[in-house]
Amino acid sequence: MIPAAGPRPTPAFGGLSRAARRALGSEAVVIVYEPDGGHGVVVEQEGLVPGTVRAFGRALANGDDAFLAREFSGVLTAEVNLEGERLGAIHALRHSLGDFEHPELIGIFAAQAAIALGMAQRPPAHHDGSEILSELDHLVLSVHNLEDLSRAVTDALGPVFGGP
Structure with a gap:
């Protein structure tokens, strides 16, 4: 994870990024959280080398929205929205040319990422029992x-x- 300025959710995505990577036939999947509509931070990734994750984190911090298009031949993106609020995006990435497998599924993975991010934003229930x-x-x-x-x-x- 890329450190962010200020608080942000730290959701447990479980196998979401791995499942998205397999289902979409991508080389990598990245989930980006955009706190308060600001610059995004990588909160989950599968398949990227650490140097690329750091470079993408710097690009996000600098508002460089073209980074993924420069680095990858194939980029499939879906907004991560919850109750009409944009929380971020999910990106499936490929270095090779060609179509993604089942690109229609990225919306389902975006919805699951939205649920995980939304749950991480909720204050914890206080019941010490x-x-x-x-x-x-x-x-x-x-x-x-x-x-x-x-x-x-x-x-x-x-x-x-x-x-x-």
């Missing part, structure tokens, strides 16, 4: 039969899982 565990301890010690215990556990845990 200590209050609920304390309540459960008290309930277990105060009930006299399994029916009361079952009801008490349901009442205590229901809200945590979206129940009543």
Whole structure:
């Protein structure tokens, strides 16, 4: 990953870039995040040598949008959007001439990247569970039969899982 100025999400893309690379028949895949619509930063890549990743990171920081077209013969790009907001882009890259395999799939990979970036931007849910565990301890010690215990556990845990 290329370090960025200021905070940015650090999503877990899992095998997304590897799957995109295989499905699209590309030599490399790069996912770029554009914090607040500014210059992009590489947040995920598969198949690029470290020197190319660094050079692309510098090009992004300098606003050089033509870098990929200069370095690769084939570039397939899709915007990464979530709820109408542009979060970045995904690029499938080839040095060789020729068509990409299944280019229509890049939009699906862009949608998956958008979900990962969107989830990384969400604040973490704050549930340390200590209050609920304390309540459960008290309930277990105060009930006299399994029916009361079952009801008490349901009442205590229901809200945590979206129940009543």
